[in-house]
Amino acid sequence: xxxxxxxxxxxxxxxxxxxxxxxxxxxxxxxxxxxxxxxxxxxxxxxxxxxxxxxxxxxxxxxxxxxxxxxxxxxxxxxxxxxxxxxxxxxxxxxxxxxxxxxxxxxxxxxxxxxxxxxxxxxxxxxxxxxxxxxxxxxxxxxxxxxxxxxxxxxxxxxxxxxxxxxxxxxxxxxxxxxxxxxxxxxxxxxxxxxxxxxxxxxxxxxxxxxxxxxxxxxxxxxxxxxxxxxxxxxxxxxxxxxxxxxxxxxxxxxxxxxxxxxxxxxxxxxxxxxxxxxxxxxxxxxxxxxxxxxxxxxxxxxxxxxxxxxxxxxxxxxxxxxxxxxxxxxxxxxxxxxxxxxxxxxxxxxxxxxxxxxxxxxxxxxxxxxxxxxxxxxxxxxxxxxxxxxxxxxxxxxxxx
Amino acid sequence: xxxxxxxxxxxxxxxxxxxxxxxxxxxxxxxxxxxxxxxxxxxxxxxxxxxxxxxxxxxxxxxxxxxxxxxxxxxxxxxxxxxxxxxxxxxxxxxxxxxxxxxxxxxxxxxxxxxxxxxxxxxxxxx
Numbered sequence: 001x002x003x004x005x006x007x008x009x010x011x012x013x014x015x016x017x018x019x020x021x022x023x024x025x026x027x028x029x030x031x032x033x034x035x036x037x038x039x040x041x042x043x044x045x046x047x048x049x050x051x052x053x054x055x056x057x058x059x060x061x062x063x064x065x066x067x068x069x070x071x072x073x074x075x076x077x078x079x080x081x082x083x084x085x086x087x088x089x090x091x092x093x094x095x096x097x098x099x100x101x102x103x104x105x106x107x108x109x110x111x112x113x114x115x116x117x118x119x120x121x122x123x124x125x126x127x128x129x130x131x132x133x134x135x136x137x138x139x140x141x142x143x144x145x146x147x148x149x150x151x152x153x154x155x156x157x158x159x160x161x162x163x164x165x166x167x168x169x170x171x172x173x174x175x176x177x178x179x180x181x182x183x184x185x186x187x188x189x190x191x192x193x194x195x196x197x198x199x200x201x202x203x204x205x206x207x208x209x210x211x212x213x214x215x216x217x218x219x220x221x222x223x224x225x226x227x228x229x230x231x232x233x234x235x236x237x238x239x240x241x242x243x244x245x246x247x248x249x250x251x252x253x254x255x256x257x258x259x260x261x262x263x264x265x266x267x268x269x270x271x272x273x274x275x276x277x278x279x280x281x282x283x284x285x286x287x288x289x290x291x292x293x294x295x296x297x298x299x300x301x302x303x304x305x306x307x308x309x310x311x312x313x314x315x316x317x318x319x320x321x322x323x324x325x326x327x328x329x330x331x332x333x334x335x336x337x338x339x340x341x342x343x344x345x346x347x348x349x350x351x352x353x354x355x356x357x358x359x360x361x362x363x364x365x366x367x368x369x370x371x372x373x374x375x376x377x378x379x380x381x382x383x384x385x386x387x388x389x390x391x392x393x394x395x396x397x398x399x400x401x402x
Numbered sequence: 403x404x405x406x407x408x409x410x411x412x413x414x415x416x417x418x419x420x421x422x423x424x425x426x427x428x429x430x431x432x433x434x435x436x437x438x439x440x441x442x443x444x445x446x447x448x449x450x451x452x453x454x455x456x457x458x459x460x461x462x463x464x465x466x467x468x469x470x471x472x473x474x475x476x477x478x479x480x481x482x483x484x485x486x487x488x489x490x491x492x493x494x495x496x497x498x499x500x501x502x503x504x505x506x507x508x509x510x511x512x513x514x515x516x517x518x519x520x521x522x523x524x525x526x527x528x529x
Contacts, residue, residue: 131510153506195458307440309465313405313413324465346440381419381469383461384437399436 009356016206026245052251060188072178072212074104076199083224092142099339127290128157150182154336155289156298163192184257207253211246269296278368297355302346305385314374323350406500412470422446430523445515467505471512
């Protein structure tokens with residue numbers, strides 16, 4: 001077992017060796033530009049790109065023609081939201097999203113607000129999920145788009161996008177889903193789910209960084225205004241020479257995911273549950289996000305009266321992340337945890353463990369006593385823990401906020 | 403973010419963790435910060451008849467730099483007069499621990515913890 005142990009699979013994943021092997025030949029041997037129609041080099045690359053497109057489409061039961069290559073989920077979200085907003089703005093200028101979306105969605109919406117669009121940011125319930133009735137109530141005559149993520153990157157909760165899709169379709173509103181954290185982890189069937197636009201990333205599912213895709217529905221047809229102009233690649237929706245090796249890597253990653261998702265989820269779920277069960281009896285620990293409706297690899301917990309960054313420092317053999325302000329430049333704790341109603345203290349005290357394909361039972365077994373002993377150590381250091389143990393209500397104290 | 407060796411040393415082997423009797427007339431207690439902000443420091447000093455700080459204890463809820471700042475502080479104030487202790491500047495703490503700019507507020511908090519403990523002690527002496 002190598003240290004440190006990687007428990008941050010929601011941040012990114014290592015490239016699967018099977019993926020890397022496929023990619024390498026498209027850097028050195030088959031280096032042609034897939035847009036070169038006049039020779040064998042171009043034809044070979046184009047064939048590889050189209051094969052990858054089929055693999056990506058197959059995982060989500062879509063038509064390969066509905067897949068547009070991008071540089072990653074951030075670009076896909078930008079293209080979907082700005083592209084749809086700009087194209088359909090004559091119909092209306094209202095967009096609905098949620099407060100717990102990824103920054104790639106939230107900041108894109110902020111930009112559209114500056115351009116004169118009206119955005120509704122829905123507050124999730126305390127389990128991290130959006131209430132469908134509340135979402136439907138927010139739909140207006142001038143609503144053109146709803147953008148809700150499939151799986152939340154911090155707390156791992158799974159949104160029922162099939163139900164939202166039925167609702168948006170009945171109101172003739174477009175539905176975009178950020179699926180960066182769900183593809184390869186949760187079944188997606190776009191033949192039955194009424195999703196119009198869906199964003200994907202390769203590096204979250206053992207593919208390379210720097211490549212992603214946007215699903216753009218053909219029936220009923222969804223139109224987008226391009227955000228990047230150039231050679232008219234990807235049917236004019238996204239210009240730029242296709243990165244063959246990256247695309248091949250994403251295709252292989254999606255092919256493997258389709259094959260192994262079911263068994264992999266069972267294995268990872270067992271390891272996650274083992275970790276959770278071993279920590280469950282710790283006093284004043286809170287699980288963030290719905291306990292059942294979440295992906296197999298995610299465990300997000302707050303250990304009250306301990307600050308998250310100091311716990312991560314103690315757990316330097318474990319690569320995890322925290323919602324603590326001290327880990328961000330902004331000095332604000334996680335906006336996701338705050339949106340689900342966690343107070344600042346619990347948001348500061350949160351740790352996110354995300355397990356994945358290469359996590360072993362040995363690693364989980366190593367982590368458990370390390371976490372437990374350091375929680376004890378840091379609570380011994382914590383004046384808040386001491387006060388809690390003495391029965392003092394921390395809310396009754398006049399703190400000097402700085 | 404990489405931590406300086408001194409921060410790691412204090413974090414891994416914090417000095418003078420614990421409590422002094424807060425009701426003791428010779429003990430001053432300072433508690434600064436707020437849970438909502440992610441750091442709370444409690445510093446206690448025990449002052450001898452000669453006005454010299456004999457003992458100091460701390461407990462801190464906060465990041466590694468906050469813990470290290472308060473640990474270092476307990477070492478520094480021991481053996482100092484109240485006047486000398488109140489002259490400790492946050493910049494000295496930040497410099498000693500090589501704190502990066504985003505962690506300067508930890509040293510600011512430590513400086514106000516000493517001042518607050520001394521204030522508490524002085525208040526007790528007037529009664």
